[in-house]
Amino acid sequence: MAAHHAPTMAVPTDAQLIQAQADLWRHSLCYFTPMALRCAVQLGIPTAIHRLGGTASLSDLVTALSLPPSKTPYLGRIMRLLVTSGVLASHEAGIYSLVPLSYLLVDGVFIDGEASQVAIVLAATSRHYLEAAMGLADWFKKDVAHPLPAPFEDVHGATILEESMALLDPEAHEVIHEAVAAHDHMGIGTILRECHDLFKGLESLTDCCGGDGTTARAIVQAFPHIKIHVLDLPKVIEKAPPSDAVNYVAGDLFHSIPAAQAVMLKDSMATNDKSEIGY
Numbered sequence: 001m002a003a004h005h006a007p008t009m010a011v012p013t014d015a016q017l018i019q020a021q022a023d024l025w026r027h028s029l030c031y032f033t034p035m036a037l038r039c040a041v042q043l044g045i046p047t048a049i050h051r052l053g054g055t056a057s058l059s060d061l062v063t064a065l066s067l068p069p070s071k072t073p074y075l076g077r078i079m080r081l082l083v084t085s086g087v088l089a090s091h092e093a094g095i096y097s098l099v100p101l102s103y104l105l106v107d108g109v110f111i112d113g114e115a116s117q118v119a120i121v122l123a124a125t126s127r128h129y130l131e132a133a134m135g136l137a138d139w140f141k142k143d144v145a146h147p148l149p150a151p152f153e154d155v156h157g158a159t160i161l162e163e164s165m166a167l168l169d170p171e172a173h174e175v176i177h178e179a180v181a182a183h184d185h186m187g188i189g190t191i192l193r194e195c196h197d198l199f200k201g202l203e204s205l206t207d208c209c210g211g212d213g214t215t216a217r218a219i220v221q222a223f224p225h226i227k228i229h230v231l232d233l234p235k236v237i238e239k240a241p242p243s244d245a246v247n248y249v250a251g252d253l254f255h256s257i258p259a260a261q262a263v264m265l266k267d268s269m270a271t272n273d274k275s276e277i278g279y
């Protein structure tokens, strides 16, 4: 006779069941939000709204983007999703405008240098990333010896930002590099303006995982007396633009960190286990 186990939880109430079903639909379909964002970037919607003076109707956009008029109602659905997800604003029915997020997706936008974050959207919503995510269950089931391949490596046989990715898909490799650069190039201007006092009295600094030194060069420009070491992996330092203002150190933070009064870790996901960061 089968053993009877005590129920692990009480049967949900009708109200809870209705809410649970609604939540299930929401969680199962919420991937449409990044897909709508990708669609907006690929169509050039933020740039079109910007060029139209900051606000646009659906028909303005259909004309500006040279879309078939028959697609107007469908564009309206995408625009509604973009508004509800905070990518665009609509203060008047049928009229759309940019918000700070979509401003970052306008071609050629400059804030402390090139600020467009289009590459991040294109990389993060690329088929390579999505296929890696879709392979998660298979990845969990595989019992393989260390070092564990990250889900991305497991599905594609290539590693993000490495030569293997360039061989697999040169175009996607380029987009991922552009995404990392777009990410790295933004933010330090705001930090220098808003957190200026942080750097006062500092004589030396190590930017740990400092990438190509963009952040360090911006700090030296604002505080020329600070001596800055930029530590990153050899493959990154090799490609860093030459600069007399900073001292590049090729290495691994798990082995040694150049001595300085302060160590900075900005947007760093360094780990000695690649699978932990999804690379």
Ligand SMILES: C[S@@+](CC[C@H](N)C(=O)[O-])C[C@H]1O[C@@H](n2cnc3c(N)ncnc32)[C@H](O)[C@@H]1O
Binding pocket: 183, 184, 185, 208, 209, 210, 211, 212, 214, 215, 231, 232, 233, 236, 251, 252, 253, 254, 265, 266, 267, 268, 269, 270, 271, 272
């Ligand atoms: C997202 S980037 C951030 C770059 C930079 N901090 C910035 O904000 O512009 C992360 C950096 O960490 C570096 N990194 C990863 N593991 C590292 C390690 N073990 N030692 C040194 N650098 C490492 C990568 O090469 C990459 O350049």
